[in-house]
Amino acid sequence: MPLVSLPLSDPGRPDLSSPLALLRWLGRAQRRGQLLATLWSTLELGAMAALPVAVGLGVQAVIDRDARALLTAGLLALLLSGVQTAMTVLLHRQVVWNWIHAAAQVRQLLARQASALGGGLNRRISTGEIVAVSSGDVEKIGWYVELTARLYGAVLAWLGVSAVVLWRQPALGLAVLLGVPVLAVVVWPLLAPFERRYTEQRALGGRASALAADTVAGLRVLRGIGGEELFLRRYRAASQRVRAAAVRTARSWAVLQAQEVLLPGLFVIGVTWYGARLVRDGSIGVGELIAVYGATAFLAAPLRVIGEAARAWGVARVSAERVVKVLSLTREGVGVAESVGNGASDSLEGKVVAGAEGSGGSADSAELVRRAARSDLHDPVSGLTARAGRLTAVVCGDPDLAGELAARLGGRPALAEDERPKPSVRLGGVELDGVLLADARAAVLVHDKEPVLLSGTLADLLDVPRSGRVDPAAALAAARAQDALDALVDGSPECAGDPMAARITERGRSLSGGQRQRLALARSLVADPPVLVLDEPTSAVDAHTESRIAAGLRELRAGRTTVVFATSPLLLDQADTVLLLRQGRVAATGTHRELMAGDPRYRTVVTRDENAPGEPSAAVGGVPAAATAAVVASAAVSGGEAEGGAGPAGGGG
Incomplete structure (x- = not known):
């Protein structure tokens, strides 16, 4: 045989x-x-x-x-x-x-x-x-x-x-x-x-x-x-x-x-x-x-x-x-052997989708992806809601809690032995825990805090299932990964100057932490999912590069639902809406400047200043000095990019 x-x-x-x-x-x-x-x-x-x-x-x-x-x-x-x-x-x-x-x-x-x-x-x-x-x-x-x-x-x-x-x-x-x-x-x-x-x-x-x-x-x-x-x-x-x-x-x-x-x-x-x-x-x-x-x-x-x-x-x-x-x-009380069963159950066919667009019905994977592009993402446990087509930032002082919530938003939570199942995250009324994990991932992509780069060429790294709306060059530009491309070319003489043919070593060990992080971000951007969840995507880069990535992310993901877990003012200032989580629940909502001006708890997390909960000692036009300084710093390092200037490719990591 x-x-x-x-x-x-x-x-x-x-x-x-x-x-x-x-x-x-x-x-x-x-x-x-x-x-x-x-x-x-x-x-x-x-x-x-x-x-x-x-x-x-x-x-x-x-x-x-x-x-x-x-x-x-x-x-x-x-x-x-x-x-x-x-x-x-x-x-x-x-x-x-x-x-x-x-x-x-x-x-x-x-x-x-x-x-x-x-x-x-x-x-x-x-x-x-x-x-x-x-x-x-x-x-x-x-x-x-x-x-x-x-x-x-x-x-x-x-x-x-x-x-x-x-x-x-x-x-x-x-x-x-x-x-x-x-x-x-x-x-x-x-x-x-x-x-x-x-x-x-x-x-x-x-x-x-x-x-x-x-x-x-x-x-x-x-x-x-x-x-x-x-x-x-x-x-x-x-x-x-x-x-x-x-x-x-x-x-x-x-x-x-x-x-x-x-x-x-x-x-x-x-x-x-x-x-x-x-x-x-x-x-x-x-x-x-x-x-x-x-x-x-x-x-x-x-x-x-x-x-x-x-x-x-x-x-x-x-x-x-x-x-x-x-x-x-199991994950969230659902047997994995059942939820990812044989080929006879490879779609959502036969599952009732309640509340989607005001009506119920059956939907397959493609239909879920289409609905995801115009549906809100809601977590009933934390009260978090990411509006369709908007950039939502989530501020959470506990990194572990942020990672768990990011996993929940992707429909892939993992419970401890003594933990009980929680209500499922909903995407336009569809319970993500009730669908096949492959279908949930097609609709919601979670970019981990510590993503792994597999060995191979850069073209292999970026060869992922994608919508086709974002090409690799645009994703790499938005992630400000030019210096990472230069490093790959320098380390791969056989690529003849073509970054896409340059080889990435195992786990990207030849690159710095910031370079690895930006290549992984580019991979997620190329996929162009209807909903993208990013957990601290710029934690390993410098402030100059972080500001430019924030602007590129907002531009590339325009009209797509994006959730960013971050505490950096440079990222938060680019968000349409910022949510503050306290003890696992949404405690405040607004823009970055509004929350900096009016919520001392938010200032404590963002500025990491223990004295921040008190009333601000100075304000400019009703905005606290700390908020003003953050915004000015953002504008200063962006090199005018928010106005359309290209600026040099920043280093990082």
Whole structure:
């Protein structure tokens, strides 16, 4: 079976009721592959079991001096060898495909879940756990799914051999028929200790990975405070605990593997001894003894498969339990596995949109995008309303709260374990939490505070789904990213002076923080969504560049709904409306100058002056001096751009 069908167009809806249910669902998802692998496995083991019969016939023919029987036995042995070889190739090819198919399917499910939960995923589960699930656990599940078909083939081959031997020699046949299940049952008491030890090792490994990820992420800070040795000692201790748990697991694993060799070997010795007595008594011939011995020795192969299946089940059950845990995480009380289900639910078709434009009805993704362009965005929890086609600034003294609210506006909130669902954000009456996340993102794009630049060319970075209204050049100009383009060209001689062909290193490490921030902003502007939510988009640039970005943002997004979370007067002065949030609720509304003049709470946040809540000591034309200074500073650094002047490309970061 070719691998061209991977990755899957739709990984499907998994059964998350239990780890076993997930494993069964994965098996059903590849019925054809499982059936083919079972067939090839049965034929391979059948040919392997029949080969000693041909050898026995040949030996008996030599004893009887029968040339024709010897030739027949030789041809039969050649035929069985050819069948076994062909089936081995087909079986290996098929089971590897089954393994890859199952692993790819689980990885796509995990990727879809990560996309659905967004930045809130690591608030529900540690980074180390996510890495361990998406790597080691996926491989263990693929191993078990691959082994299932071989297990079925081993059972069928065992039943076939038992029936033949039972027909030829009832006593030996009964021993073969009952001996294999007895030996297989002996394995199961060893599984419980192995599973406990593997679970412990898996949990300790996840915690060690999380500690390593946190240490790497905060390495710069650790070096600044001299904390590298402290965290290094912690990681050494954690890794030693993982090592000790792995040794305990390996001991159980070794016992399981040892019994796969010891018990079948003892069984074969016993059957051979009994057969030798039958030959001595004249009950069977030498050739028949060889055939019986070969068939009995063959049973070691099914027993090895059964033992391997027992080990695979032990690790796969633990791994499936952790995968179920990740896939069962929800956003705002809605099961992600349901909200991003299979292709049959890839639109909003059939969902009732109440209150949109004063009437209800059904809408697909394109209709939601069209409505978003002329609809207000409202959050009933905070009372925030962003008017359609206007630039709304939100001032919130708590950066974490601002980030959570920005995520809510995009219809992708992530809850803590003890947090209850909140009323959904509405876009023109449509509840964003009630639609597919892909549809919500097509209508509302959230620009994160710390966006990531993927490696590739600048053209690749800006190659995002977009309306076509804004071209990359206009977006880069509005983001004032000229110095970032120059840096990319200088670092990429192979681009021949073309910034779009210049390469961006991993996470844009060759660029400054301000340059990375402006390229990410340009990417969001190119997308040109109906509603754009920006969380501190200019926090890493200087005041001169920030002023010019604010003017470019207002000009480029004219007529489009834009929400900016910021505390910079240079950005706030460009907004049509400014909202002040206090304790998670809108406390004041107005323009930047109005709020600076009349709301001391607003001045406290914007000017970061603890004395600001008092009455202003001086005013110019009824406007406080602080507000006047902010506006004058804005005009001074803008270089006349508000009047249409181009001005030089400002530096930043």
